Amino acid sequence: MLRRQQQLLDIIELIYDRDDCGQMLTSLFTGLRELFAFSSGVLLPIEPKTFELQEAFCFDCPPENNVPYLQHYAAFDPYARRDPGTLVLNQTVRLSDVASPEELDRSEFADFMPKVPYHHALAAVVGFDGEPLAAVSVHRRKGEKDFDRDEVAMLDRIAPHLGRAIAWRRREANQATFAKIxxxxxxxxxxxxxxxxxxxxxxxxxxxxxxxxxxxxxxxxxxxxxxxxxxxxxxxxxxxxxxxxxxxxxxxxxxxxxxxxxxxxxxxxxxxxxxxxxxxxxxxxxFRRREDIRRRLSHYGLSPRELEITAQSLLSGLTNAQLAQRCSISEDTVKSHLREAYRKIGASSRMELLVDLLGLDSQ
Incomplete structure (x- = not known):
């Protein structure tokens, strides 16, 4: 038991430690295979703007299955057909829990399963802060036993960490445009x-x-x-x-x-x-905010707090009173930070400051 706990901790550490996403996923599936047996695995990123599954990272399964799955068979995947209103992020579910063998046999999805191939599956939609970010699954072939409760529990332990690690990577790679949809x-x-x-x-x-x-x-x-x-x-x-x-x-x-x-x-x-x-x-x-405003403000020698208050004042459209409430400070403190920032920048109003920062013609 202690050895298994240590293996789980090692996998979680690798998820956060690997900078390259491909290396991280290879380490994830390799580590999982040391905990329990499976024949193949996939991770499909989810596009937060559309809730669409994206091209999969395949572990010991044919990558050429990506296109037919995404364009056709995903519509009949018992996991994807679940009501999203009942979807619980980072919760592992067996294929046998969402579709009976009889249902699968008469579904068009039965044509896809031999291509991977698999008969049993264990999957979770991982995410962070309410956002689904990827679907991860591992498989077993026909003739092998279904996944048991202990194996479900092990993927349950790993799933929230995988969701958090993917969220961090997305934010770091695309900070200027990352937004909740x-x-x-x-x-x-x-x-x-x-x-x-x-x-x-x-x-x-x-x-x-x-x-x-x-x-x-x-x-x-x-x-x-x-x-x-x-x-x-x-x-x-x-x-x-x-x-x-x-x-x-x-x-x-x-x-x-x-x-x-x-x-x-x-x-x-x-x-x-x-x-x-x-x-x-x-x-x-x-609407996309001008993230370069923060970068330009940083050149004027503002303190960290002055920079943050000034940037929020320009980007949020909030009044000074609303900004004070958001930042849990007094309205007088907000005004004090803005006065000092305007003095350092050489502007007398919010509009004049925007004109200077964005290089616009004020005439």
Whole structure:
């Protein structure tokens, strides 16, 4: 038992320690294989803007399966078909817990499993701070035993650390554009089917219809929520989206022909596409802020606190009183920091400061 605990700690340390993502994933699967046996493994990153699964890192399985999976078979993957409203991040689930052998046999996904190949699977959607970031799974072939509770518990221990490590890497690689994305799904008659955790925090209860209302027939729109303005975009439905479930719910279990009957496998894809086209999937993304403003402010000799207060004043659109409340300081302290920053920069107002920082013509 102590040796197993040490192996788990070693894997977790490697997840944080490896700078290269490929090396980190190789170390992860190699370490997991020392804890319990499996034939192959994959990690599929998740695009936070669309909830789509991305091209997989394959461990002892053919990478050429990426394209057919993402373009077609993901729509019938029992893991991907789960209702995202019930998805618990960093919780490990066996394939046998979400689909019976009979369901798999009559599903189009049964055509994909021999390509990997596998018969049993253990998977988790890993994430951080409510954001799904990747799906990780390990597999066993037909004839081998299913994964047991101890093996589920071991991946459970590792999953939150993997989610946190991926989040840190994304933020470090893309700090200027990393932002939390709100996702909403509306049905054919305009009923709200789903809001992710970010959208639930942003949108007052009962006012989701306002988001749908600002969306034009084509292109994007903008919407102000509180002090932040968001770009509202319409997203296409794709097979590899975690939102696949909503395109299949009118067909019962997603395996039928649209009339509650099990149709031929060739009909399943047409049903998924037809239902997906009726959905309205919307993203709420904060307008990009001028991150170079912080860099330019740093050249004026501002103290760290002056730099932070001045940057937030310029970028947030908050009043001094609102900024004081956000920073848990008095309004007089905010004004004092701003006066000193303006003095050092040689500006007398917020607008003059922006003109100077961005190199604009004030005339």
């Amino acid at each position: 709100g996702i909403l799904v509306f049905g054919a008659s305009g009923q709200l089917l789903f809001m992710n955790a970010v959208a639930q925090r942003l949108i007052p209860q009962g006012s989701a219809a306002a988001v749908l209302g600002v969306l034009p027939p084509a292109g994007s729109a903008s919407l102000r929520l509180g002090c932040q303005r968001y770009r509202v975009n319409r997203l296409p439905w794709r097979a590899a989206s975690l939102l696949t479930r909503f395109s299949l719910q009118e067909t019962g279990d997603g395996l039928g022909d649209g009339n509650g009957q099990n149709g031929a496998a060739s009909d399943h894809w047409a049903v998924a596409q037809r239902q997906g086209a009726r959905l309205t999937i919307i993203s709420l993304e904060p």
